[in-house]
Amino acid sequence: MKIAFVGKGGSGKTTLSSLFVRHLAACGAPVVAVDADINQHLGAALGLNEEEAAALPAMGAHLPLIKEYLRGTNPRITSADTMIKTTPPGEGSRLLRVREDNPVYDACARSVELDGGAVRLMVTGPFTDADLGVACYHSKTGAVELFLNHLVDGPGEYVVVDMTAGSDSFASGMFTRFDITFLVAEPTRKGVSVYRQYKEYARDFDVTLKVVGNKVRDQDDLDFLRAEAGDDLLVAVGHSDWVRSMEKGRPPRFGLLEESGRHALSLLHSAADATYERRDRERYTRQMVHFHLKNARSWGNERTGADLAAQVDPGFVLGERVTASA
Numbered sequence: 001m002k003i004a005f006v007g008k009g010g011s012g013k014t015t016l017s018s019l020f021v022r023h024l025a026a027c028g029a030p031v032v033a034v035d036a037d038i039n040q041h042l043g044a045a046l047g048l049n050e051e052e053a054a055a056l057p058a059m060g061a062h063l064p065l066i067k068e069y070l071r072g073t074n075p076r077i078t079s080a081d082t083m084i085k086t087t088p089p090g091e092g093s094r095l096l097r098v099r100e101d102n103p104v105y106d107a108c109a110r111s112v113e114l115d116g117g118a119v120r121l122m123v124t125g126p127f128t129d130a131d132l133g134v135a136c137y138h139s140k141t142g143a144v145e146l147f148l149n150h151l152v153d154g155p156g157e158y159v160v161v162d163m164t165a166g167s168d169s170f171a172s173g174m175f176t177r178f179d180i181t182f183l184v185a186e187p188t189r190k191g192v193s194v195y196r197q198y199k200e201y202a203r204d205f206d207v208t209l210k211v212v213g214n215k216v217r218d219q220d221d222l223d224f225l226r227a228e229a230g231d232d233l234l235v236a237v238g239h240s241d242w243v244r245s246m247e248k249g250r251p252p253r254f255g256l257l258e259e260s261g262r263h264a265l266s267l268l269h270s271a272a273d274a275t276y277e278r279r280d281r282e283r284y285t286r287q288m289v290h291f292h293l294k295n296a297r298s299w300g301n302e303r304t305g306a307d308l309a310a311q312v313d314p315g316f317v318l319g320e321r322v323t324a325s326a
């Protein structure tokens with residue numbers, strides 16, 4: 001299951017994605033956690049100290065390796081240099097699985113021990129001022145997009161992405177790569193305006209979007225979110241002393257998280273699992289092709305000097321293979 005946490009800056013994306021990752025690990029589920037947020041804090045939220053977080057390999061720095069590996073023997077992709085972030089897999093491409101070992105994980109993932117088990121953590125790497133210009137920012141999150149587009153994940157396997165909600169993810173198509181998107185919103189006008197914008201983009205692409213209220217203090221806060229988000233509001237989370245202790249560098253055992261927080265996390269978990277039967281592999285593949293052709297036309301063909309439409313394998317559908325060891 002591919003799951004994104006998006007929202008306004010400071011809304012609690014990193015906090016809630018890290019809690020969700022801890023919850024999944026405590027359930028014994030295999031998890032790949034991905035930090036694709038402009039502010040790279042997921043490692044710290046998963047308990048890494050500054051030194052450990054700084055030592056994480058950046059996916060953005062391993063793009064050539066990622067492309068070379070994923071390209072495999074796909075004859076439509078003549079070189080890694082002509083592979084852009086939206087280049088879809090086809091016959092001969094190498095696909096990735098949540099639970100296997102592969103050169104992409106070797107280069108980009110690190111194991112993080114949590115209560116209940118270890119998860120894999122991958123990070124795009126810190127964004128510099130220059131990255132925030134559209135093209136380069138794309139190249140960092142592009143590694144994540146390639147990862148998602150080549151991933152065959154089954155039920156009970158999770159990829160959780162902490163992500164910036166912004167025009168970048170809309171242009172690249174990244175926002176369509178998830179089984180479910182949790183939009184974290186504080187009960188403020190700014191918080192819900194990001195929701196509205198996302199909903200608007202999501203409408204044409206069958207994106208499953210659910211609002212998770214955060215820092216909700218009272219009934220008035222809850223009523224506000226309900227009035228703005230209606231049935232899209234899945235659950236609301238209040239202030240958490242557990243989170244506050246963690247921020248102080250004194251993380252309590254995960255089992256000590258407040259009951260309301262644990263309840264919210266299990267709702268997120270079942271909402272994510274419930275999307276599985278609505279998966280449409282043809283549509284998923286069609287959308288990656290749609291965004292690839294769009295990016296090819298707008299900058300990719302010119303940048304690579306190749307006709308990137310020729311990379312599309314018309315007969316290919318990204319499919320999942322559930323391993324028997326589940």
Ligand SMILES: Nc1ncnc2c1ncn2[C@@H]1O[C@H](COP(=O)(O)OP(=O)(O)OP(=O)(O)O)[C@@H](O)[C@H]1O
Nearest residue numbers: 009010011012013014015039215238239240243247
């Ligand atoms: N439910 C909560 N209880 C207590 N503190 C919280 C809660 N949610 C978020 N916070 C705190 O609010 C701050 C912002 O949260 P967080 O870093 O998760 O937001 P973000 O959306 O990832 O922000 P950014 O856009 O900077 O990446 C953090 O200090 C976090 O600890």
Ligand SMILES: [Mg+2]
Nearest residue numbers: 014037039041
């Ligand atoms: Mg964050």
